[in-house]
Amino acid sequence: MPVLPYRSYALISREQLRQNYRSVRAAAGPGVAVMAVVKADAYGHGAEEVARVLVSEGVEWLGVSSVAEGVTLRRAGIPVPILVMTGVLPQEWQAVAEAKLTASVHSLEDLRALDRVARESGQSVEYHLKIDSGMNRLGTRAAAEEILTVLRSTTHARLNGLMTHFASAADYTSTQTEEQTEYFSGVIAQLREAGFTPPHVHMSSTNALAYRRNPSWLTMVRPGHALYGYVSPARGSAPKPLLNVKPVLTWKAKILTVKEIPEGARVGYGGVFRAPAPTRIAVLAAGYADGVSHRLSNKGKVIAAGKLVPILGTVCMDLTTIDISQTAPLAPGDEVTLLGREGDVSLDAQQMARMAGTISYAILCGIGARVERVYV
Numbered sequence: 001m002p003v004l005p006y007r008s009y010a011l012i013s014r015e016q017l018r019q020n021y022r023s024v025r026a027a028a029g030p031g032v033a034v035m036a037v038v039k040a041d042a043y044g045h046g047a048e049e050v051a052r053v054l055v056s057e058g059v060e061w062l063g064v065s066s067v068a069e070g071v072t073l074r075r076a077g078i079p080v081p082i083l084v085m086t087g088v089l090p091q092e093w094q095a096v097a098e099a100k101l102t103a104s105v106h107s108l109e110d111l112r113a114l115d116r117v118a119r120e121s122g123q124s125v126e127y128h129l130k131i132d133s134g135m136n137r138l139g140t141r142a143a144a145e146e147i148l149t150v151l152r153s154t155t156h157a158r159l160n161g162l163m164t165h166f167a168s169a170a171d172y173t174s175t176q177t178e179e180q181t182e183y184f185s186g187v188i189a190q191l192r193e194a195g196f197t198p199p200h201v202h203m204s205s206t207n208a209l210a211y212r213r214n215p216s217w218l219t220m221v222r223p224g225h226a227l228y229g230y231v232s233p234a235r236g237s238a239p240k241p242l243l244n245v246k247p248v249l250t251w252k253a254k255i256l257t258v259k260e261i262p263e264g265a266r267v268g269y270g271g272v273f274r275a276p277a278p279t280r281i282a283v284l285a286a287g288y289a290d291g292v293s294h295r296l297s298n299k300g301k302v303i304a305a306g307k308l309v310p311i312l313g314t315v316c317m318d319l320t321t322i323d324i325s326q327t328a329p330l331a332p333g334d335e336v337t338l339l340g341r342e343g344d345v346s347l348d349a350q351q352m353a354r355m356a357g358t359i360s361y362a363i364l365c366g367i368g369a370r371v372e373r374v375y376v
């Protein structure tokens with residue numbers, strides 16, 4: 001790998017993405033489709049490139065958050081079905097139809113509105129109806145009978161799927177997942193009995209797939225996190241995760257300057273770090289505007305010259321200071337690893353999240369727009 005000129009960049013391994021996808025594909029097994037979730041710019045990995053790789057691997061569906069994200073993928077020439085998972089605004093229906101996206105509909109009012117728009121424009125649109133099975137976020141809480149009344153009155157909106165979303169699939173101290181599965185299965189059964197048999201029924205994202213909650217896989221699974229190399233740790237006694245996935249993204253930053261500070265010197269805003277002894281410090285060309293969480297101030301770590309070293313003082317907007325007293329000599333222009341591996345030392349988004357008091361998803365999505373994404 002040649003040294004790249006960027007102050008901070010993310011290396012994204014297409015090969016690791018492929019391997020993660022294959023692990024997901026194999027776990028889901030034959031007869032279960034995979035919808036790869038590429039919302040939020042593929043969790044910071046770059047949705048267009050990630051989608052291209054996954055389409056070349058044969059992924060059946062892609063899932064995005066917004067109509068704008070779906071339109072971007074269509075403009076990039078992505079041909080597979082795309083589900084807009086987080087609903088559609090009234091202003092967006094035209095764009096949904098034009099880009100041939102599949103909408104998720106999460107209330108019966110929205111379903112009536114969608115049908116009206118479709119009728120008035122003379123188009124038929126496909127949608128997945130989202131059922132709130134107990135998370136109390138998006139989805140209709142209406143009973144099957146009420147849903148059926150609206151389904152029977154729609155003329156142009158075509159039911160292509162039924163979906164719901166788990167709140168606690170990695171939590172084995174809770175029965176919420178079983179309760180949600182039972183509720184959703186009940187709704188599906190009642191709709192089926194009334195003759196509504198959409199081709200897709202789905203509820204499982206990474207955790208329900210990884211922890212082998214097979215009864216919830218139905219016709220399709222919707223993993224995101226696993227594709228990027230992560231499975232959240234479980235609570236309680238969970239089965240061993242079924243997936244063999246590794247992080248796709250490595251994050252680097254260059255050293256801007258190196259200096260020696262005497263015992264007692266303070267580092268950064270507020271002087272929150274005070275050197276207990278003479279210390280060699282390096283200032284990195286990445287800060288919270290690049291996604292280095294401010295919460296890593298005075299407690300995070302990075303890998304410098306193959307060693308885990310501490311962040312000193314507050315993380316600034318564009319800069320982060322580290323202690324390199326114990327490493328081999330480093331100079332301006334050298335690189336450190338914010339996420340990734342050097343030799344046998346590694347740091348992943350889950351470890352960084354623990355230090356920052358957040359979750360790995362937020363770390364990945366938080367990597368800033370000015371961090372150059374480089375595909376290898």
Ligand SMILES: *Cc1c(COP(=O)(O)O)cnc(C)c1O
Pocket residue numbers: 037039085165204205206207222223224225226
């Ligand atoms: C984000 C999301 C997913 C993917 O979740 P992961 O935990 O990343 O696998 C699946 N379904 C819906 C509705 C989502 O919002």
